[in-house]
Amino acid sequence: xxxxxxxxxxxxxxxDGEQSPGASMTHKEKLDLAExxxxxxxxxxxxxxxxxxxxxxxxVSEIARRSKSATICGLSRATEKDIQRCGDAxxxxxRPRIHTFISTSxxxxxxxxxxxxxxxxxAVGHSVSFAxxxxxxxxxxxxxxxxxEFDFLCKCIDAAITSGAxxxxxxxxxxxxxxxxxxxxIRSLRETIPNSDKVIWSTHCHNDLGLAVANSIAGAQNxxxxxxCTINGLGxxxxxxxxxxxxxxxxxxxxxxxxxxxxDTTRLARASQMVSRITGFPVQYNKAIVxxxxxxxxxxxxxxxxxxxxxxxxxxxxxxxxxxKSSLVMGKLSGRNAFRDKLxxxxxxxxxxxxxxxxxxxxxxxxxxxxxxxxDILALVDDQLSAMGxxxxxxxxxxxxxxxxxQTADLKVLVDxxxxxxxxxxxxxxxxxxxxxxAIVDHKAKLDLFQVHAVTGGTDAQAEVSVRxxxxxxxxxxxxxxxxxxxxxxxAYIHALNKLEARRLKRLAA
Ligand SMILES: CC(=O)SCCNC(=O)CCNC(=O)[C@H](O)C(C)(C)COP(=O)(O)OP(=O)(O)OC[C@H]1O[C@@H](n2cnc3c(N)ncnc32)[C@H](O)[C@@H]1OP(=O)(O)O
Ligand SMILES: CC(C)C(=O)C(=O)O
Numbered sequence: 001x002x003x004x005x006x007x008x009x010x011x012x013x014x015x016d017g018e019q020s021p022g023a024s025m026t027h028k029e030k031l032d033l034a035e036x037x038x039x040x041x042x043x044x045x046x047x048x049x050x051x052x053x054x055x056x057x058x059x060v061s062e063i064a065r066r067s068k069s070a071t072i073c074g075l076s077r078a079t080e081k082d083i084q085r086c087g088d089a090x091x092x093x094x095r096p097r098i099h100t101f102i103s104t105s106x107x108x109x110x111x112x113x114x115x116x117x118x119x120x121x122x123a124v125g126h127s128v129s130f131a132x133x134x135x136x137x138x139x140x141x142x143x144x145x146x147x148x149e150f151d152f153l154c155k156c157i158d159a160a161i162t163s164g165a166x167x168x169x170x171x172x173x174x175x176x177x178x179x180x181x182x183x184x185x186i187r188s189l190r191e192t193i194p195n196s197d198k199v200i201w202s203t204h205c206h207n208d209l210g211l212a213v214a215n216s217i218a219g220a221q222n223x224x225x226x227x228x229c230t231i232n233g234l235g236x237x238x239x240x241x242x243x244x245x246x247x248x249x250x251x252x253x254x255x256x257x258x259x260x261x262x263x264d265t266t267r268l269a270r271a272s273q274m275v276s277r278i279t280g281f282p283v284q285y286n287k288a289i290v291x292x293x294x295x296x297x298x299x300x301x302x303x304x305x306x307x308x309x310x311x312x313x314x315x316x317x318x319x320x321x322x323x324x325k326s327s328l329v330m331g332k333l334s335g336r337n338a339f340r341d342k343l344x345x346x347x348x349x350x351x352x353x354x355x356x357x358x359x360x361x362x363x364x365x366x367x368x369x370x371x372x373x374x375x376d377i378l379a380l381v382d383d384q385l386s387a388m389g390x391x392x393x394x395x396x397x398x399x400x401x402x403x404x405x406x407q408t409a410d411l412k413v414l415v416d417x418x419x420x421x422x423x424x425x426x427x428x429x430x431x432x433x434x435x436x437x438x439a440i441v442d443h444k445a446k447l448d449l450f451q452v453h454a455v456t457g458g459t460d461a462q463a464e465v466s467v468r469x470x471x472x473x474x475x476x477x478x479x480x481x482x483x484x485x486x487x488x489x490x491x492a493y494i495h496a497l498n499k500l501e502a503r504r505l506k507r508l509a510a
Contacts, residue, residue, distance in 0.1 A: 004260040007250065008226040010044040010202065011037050011243060013275060014059075015075050017234035018048070023279040027059050033278065034063040036271050037070070037231075041262040042243075044071040044097060044226070050089035051082040057089050064093035071137065073097035078127035087134030097137040099169075100127045104156050105144035117152055124159045132164035139167035141204065146172040146185065154192050161193065167200045167226060172215060175208025175238060183218030190223045202226035205241045207233060212241035217249060220259055231275040232283055232290065244268045244289040244321065252316050269322035294318075295326040300335020303328045307341055330377065332366035346374060348381055358384055365462070368483045373456045379464055379481035383491065390498035391416055392441055394491050401429040401486075411436035411490065433490045437497070445471035445500055450489070455481055465492040469500050476500040 014030055017023060025033065030047065037045050047063040048056040064072040072093035076082035083100055090096035102113070102123050109115055115123070124140070131138045140160035145153055157168055170189065172182060182205070190196045203219035203226070205212040216227045233242030247268070250259045272290035276283050285292045295318040297303050305312030306328060318326050328338050339359050343350060350358060358381050365380060366372050395412040406425045409432035413420055422439040426432030434447065449468035454461040463485040467478045478496025482488040 002260055004254065004258045005220075005225065007220055007224075007259045007261050008043040008200065008202075009041075009243065009247065009261050009263055010046065010073075010226050010228040011042040011230065012046040012204075012228050012240065013037070013230040013232075013234055013243075014063075015046040015048050016204075016228075016236055016240050017230040017275070017279075019236040020234050020239065020279070020281070023234060023281060025278055027055060027062070029278045030059040031062060031066065033271075033274060034066070036267070036274055038068060039264075040267040040271055041264050042070055043262060044073050046073045046075060046099065046228075048074055048089075049076070049086075050074045051076060051085040057085060060086075060089040061092055064090050064096065067093045067095070069094075071095040071097050073099050073139065075099045075101070076131075078102040078123040080130055083127060083131050083134065087131065090135065095137065096135045097139060097167075098131040098135050099139040099141065100131050101141035101143050101169075101171075102127065103144050104142035104153055105147040106149070107147065108144045121152075121156060121159055124156050125163045128160050128163035128165050136166070138165050139169055139202070140165040141169040141171050143171055144173040145170045146177045146182065147174070150188070154189065157189060157193050161195050161199055165199060167202050169202035169204050169226070169228065170219070170224075171204040172206055172212075173204075175206035175212060177205070177215055178209070178211055179214045179218035182215040183222040186219045186224050187222040200226050202228060203241070204228040206235065207238040207240060210238070212239070213245045213249065216241040216246055217257065220250075221257070231271050232281070232287070234275060234279065234281065242288070244272060248289050248316060248321065251320070265320050266322045289321050294321075295323055296329045297326065298329040298331045299333040300338060303338030303341075304335050307337055330362070330366070330372045331370075332363065334362075334366070342374070342377060343381065346378055346381075350381070354384065365483065369460050369462070371456075371458070375455050376462050376481075379455050379462060383480050383495075390495070391501055392494050392498055394487075394494050395419065397433065397487055397490050399429050399433065399486050407432045409433040409436040409486075409490075411440065413437075413440055413494065415441060429486055430489050433486055434493055437490065437493050441497060443471065443497065443500075445469040445497070447493075448475070449477075452485055452489075463488045465489045467492040467496045469493075469496040471500045474500060 074086040076086040205215040229241040229243040233239040424435035465488040476499035480491030
């Protein structure tokens with residue numbers, strides 16, 4: 001038996017989440033999402049606001065019909081029509097719940113509802129009793145509870161409990177509270193209101209100050225046993241508490257947060273991707289738990305630590321949230337150990353000198369290029385290995401190109417270790433480069449083929465150039481890559497020339 005207290009996870013992605021501008025979901029998308037949420041172990045799914053439209057009514061009804069284990073809930077104002085419609089939708093579920101609410105703060109009562117406190121108090125009792133006549137499970141929320149006068153809040157909650165509410169939710173509707181305050185509010189309400197132990201206390205925190213998850217946890221620490229949250233923290237304005245963050249906080253910090261949920265955390269990443277796809281809201285790269293970078297490490301010192309023991313920089317395993325593995329992202333901050341590991345993964349084991357040279361070239365490339373992909377590294381090492389021991393070695397190139405002309409290439413190479421330079425014009429920059437090579441290394445071979453490919457996507461992708469030379473019946477293909485197409489062209493030509501020379505010598509020896 002676990003000694004941890006069970007926290008009910010109430011997902012409101014399809015109700016409060018759908019209130020994010022632009023996040024509306026189709027009938028089919030809601031059904032698919034409900035299936036994922038239920039399979040993940042969400043205890044209560046708030047599937048919509050049935051009286052808001054015929055479409056939402058049908059979606060909530062169908063989700064209720066298809067539900068197996070989860071409680072299916074709908075939201076309604078404190079009006080008979082809303083509550084009746086909500087009851088009609090959720091009644092198809094094995095476990096139906098009506099959630100009804102009314103504002104209790106002075107600003108909401110005066111300006112929005114245009115009702116006095118007594119009328120609101122009366123509406124609380126009436127709405128909850130009306131809902132209780134339709135279903136046994138009724139949740140009541142004082143909207144804007146955290147800006148409500150404490151005594152009035154207690155009166156309203158007392159009326160809701162007396163009228164049959166089974167869950168009391170305490171919304172921080174405008175995300176105004178900080179954790180200590182919110183926790184203290186939950187505790188004071190529980191300590192003040194009669195029969196408070198007969199209901200489940202719930203949190204519903206908005207993220208206007210970025211404190212929604214922290215406030216929800218403070219709520220749990222002070223007696224709340226239901227947390228209302230959404231996948232990816234979706235929701236009105238800055239959103240709600242993110243389900244994945246709350247759940248993983250309890251899982252990872254069980255030592256000091258003695259709570260457990262029924263969530264299968266290995267399904268979190270998939271749910272996040274699905275919500276992002278449905279709503280078209282991208283998940284922020286550095287979003288906790290489900291962001292693209294949540295398990296990615298780029299700097300050398302971190303990568304080195306990760307290679308030695310993943311616990312150095314990860315407090316949870318990526319597999320625990322449904323991400324297949326951590327990634328060491330190769331970039332300008334990567335170190336030699338991570339680079340060596342990456343090469344090993346790609347099938348290369350270089351001697352120390354070659355590794356140093358490859359690492360130097362990799363850092364050069366990373367300075368020029370934002371993302372260094374595996375294919376870039378492969379091209380770079382292939383390039384280096386094929387250039388080893390060659391007679392002609394590329395040193396530098398400066399090209400004048402563009403519409404003004406004349407296109408000119410200033411080339412510097414080493415031939416048998418001796419530096420040679422040439423400056424040549426041509427019919428276009430590539431022609432100028434090849435003319436410069438010909439001017440330095442006299443040869444009769446003809447250019448048979450010249451091809452350029454982008455190694456990866458993006459305008460900063462490396463160019464991979466292939467050059468085929470035909471020297472009196474002996475063919476040689478040279479390849480090289482570089483972010484600069486002209487440099488890659490020069491290197492590929494030189495590579496082909498070296499191969500041709502090696503073959504010619506082999507022939508002579510034979
Ligand atoms: C904090 C929250 O997230 S609350 C939930 C927000 N969700 C939604 O609003 C769901 C989508 N909403 C809708 O589809 C529509 O607003 C409806 C169907 C609910 C109501 O539509 P309408 O009847 O056209 O009213 P409208 O939206 O213009 O105004 C809201 C009315 O409800 C009243 N109202 C607001 N909350 C409550 C409440 N909890 N109980 C009773 N009345 C309420 C307002 O005072 C206003 O009344 P008025 O028309 O007499 O001024
Ligand atoms: C209706 C309640 C629960 C709500 O969404 C809020 O106050 O933010």
